Amino acid sequence: MKSNDLGEAVADDITIEVPTHEDWDDIYSTFSAAINIDGDPQSREAERELFEPARSLVARSGGRVVGTLGCNTRQIAVPGAVIPAAHGCRGAVSPAARRQGLLTKLMRRHFEDARALGEAITLCWASEARIYHRFGYGLSIRRIGLNVNSREVTLPPGKGAGKIIEGSPADLRDALVKVYDQVYAEQPGWSERTEAHWDYRLADLMSMRAGASALRVVLHEGDGGVDGYALWRVRGNWTGNGPIGQVELVEQVSTTPEAYDALWRFLLTVDLTRSVTTWSCSIDEPLFYWVGEPRQLAAHLCDALWIRVVDVAKALESRRYAAPVDVVIDVTDEFMPVNTGRWRLTGSPESATCVPTSDPADLACDIRALGALYMGGTSIRTLAGTGLVRELTPGALAAAAPAFGWHRSPSAFELF
Numbered sequence: 001m002k003s004n005d006l007g008e009a010v011a012d013d014i015t016i017e018v019p020t021h022e023d024w025d026d027i028y029s030t031f032s033a034a035i036n037i038d039g040d041p042q043s044r045e046a047e048r049e050l051f052e053p054a055r056s057l058v059a060r061s062g063g064r065v066v067g068t069l070g071c072n073t074r075q076i077a078v079p080g081a082v083i084p085a086a087h088g089c090r091g092a093v094s095p096a097a098r099r100q101g102l103l104t105k106l107m108r109r110h111f112e113d114a115r116a117l118g119e120a121i122t123l124c125w126a127s128e129a130r131i132y133h134r135f136g137y138g139l140s141i142r143r144i145g146l147n148v149n150s151r152e153v154t155l156p157p158g159k160g161a162g163k164i165i166e167g168s169p170a171d172l173r174d175a176l177v178k179v180y181d182q183v184y185a186e187q188p189g190w191s192e193r194t195e196a197h198w199d200y201r202l203a204d205l206m207s208m209r210a211g212a213s214a215l216r217v218v219l220h221e222g223d224g225g226v227d228g229y230a231l232w233r234v235r236g237n238w239t240g241n242g243p244i245g246q247v248e249l250v251e252q253v254s255t256t257p258e259a260y261d262a263l264w265r266f267l268l269t270v271d272l273t274r275s276v277t278t279w280s281c282s283i284d285e286p287l288f289y290w291v292g293e294p295r296q297l298a299a300h301l302c303d304a305l306w307i308r309v310v311d312v313a314k315a316l317e318s319r320r321y322a323a324p325v326d327v328v329i330d331v332t333d334e335f336m337p338v339n340t341g342r343w344r345l346t347g348s349p350e351s352a353t354c355v356p357t358s359d360p361a362d363l364a365c366d367i368r369a370l371g372a373l374y375m376g377g378t379s380i381r382t383l384a385g386t387g388l389v390r391e392l393t394p395g396a397l398a399a400a401a402p403a404f405g406w407h408r409s410p411s412a413f414e415l416f
């Protein structure tokens, strides 16, 4: 037996393997224990439906699962395209096996597998971001959490004569799917949802309620039919001074300004509530420009989606660019050296190519910078300010900056 850096005994027979369906219960309990929750049968069964053994990895010791790294095969919208991407999840190592490189081994294999399958990027939500920098992930999408003081914000006059329709998630599911599908392909950061993803999203697990009500749905129906929806819960609360309930917005999707206006108006005026919270809005959330007092939104900025580019040429060719760009980038990738080298990117709003080159570089960067830039919401100049990007040809940053942006801010609100 070996010992880890905490002096705990650890087995020296650890192997990295692709699991089978039979491993799910062990994977679920290993991950639950690592993130300090007990887990519960309802969540275990709901998550089983999303489990893709062939895309997952386990570390085993003496036949026992001591480490996990999951992955879901999904499409994601990026600037100007929808591409396949490895949606990484359930990274966990049992306490007695940690800090001896298991996650490092799982990550390396995860990246290699994604690349071999033709995925250019892998993404994750981080429990603690510091875990992920070393593996080459860059912060690609940030989010804003809100705690809106419903009684203090003033709203502009209502926009339309549409109507709000209430119902159960099961009854209104088809309408939700239709609205989501109209938006997702154009919205960088949103992933495709298959039937299984919708099942999970609408399962309304007790663990997700955390003491709040069952999941509720409202639709907005305008002149052209249903054009928006909100999924929400309410947390009832009473004090000696009366009710101070809270609306907890899970997701709101609108295809018209009328729907956006009507849905928010509804949420902000639910009886017996005094606030609306939502944990992940886009950083250019329209609410800031809609309510009279944006300060009453109590906004809180946070990291959301982290992206790891596993195939530089494929990744840079797969997205589109807001302005023409022709630049040679010298990329360093210590964890996945196949990406290290000079790459010529020629891109525009319509097309892109990226090929290896021996030409002198205009910019140099760490692989993390490409992940951070990927969704179009991070300024290359900001990254240059941190040293993650270096300008080698004068003017190269100014030329590349508009190209790497996009006309829609990326956003992400679906934990996977």
Ligand SMILES: CC(=O)SCCNC(=O)CCNC(=O)[C@H](O)C(C)(C)COP(=O)(O)OP(=O)(O)OC[C@H]1O[C@@H](n2cnc3c(N)ncnc32)[C@H](O)[C@@H]1OP(=O)(O)O
Pocket: 034, 035, 088, 089, 090, 091, 092, 093, 094, 097, 098, 099, 100, 101, 102, 103, 104, 105, 124, 125, 126, 127, 128, 130, 131, 134
């Ligand atoms: C996408 C998701 O799945 S998010 C969920 C992530 N999981 C969790 O947060 C659950 C709780 N934590 C764990 O299960 C484990 O600690 C893990 C999975 C984060 C790390 O597993 P380990 O096998 O210990 O990682 P590994 O030994 O490969 O560590 C590699 C390096 O990262 C560092 N590291 C690992 N975890 C952390 C952490 N939480 N904070 C800071 N540094 C960390 C290690 O110190 C090591 O650094 P070194 O190379 O300089 O020595």
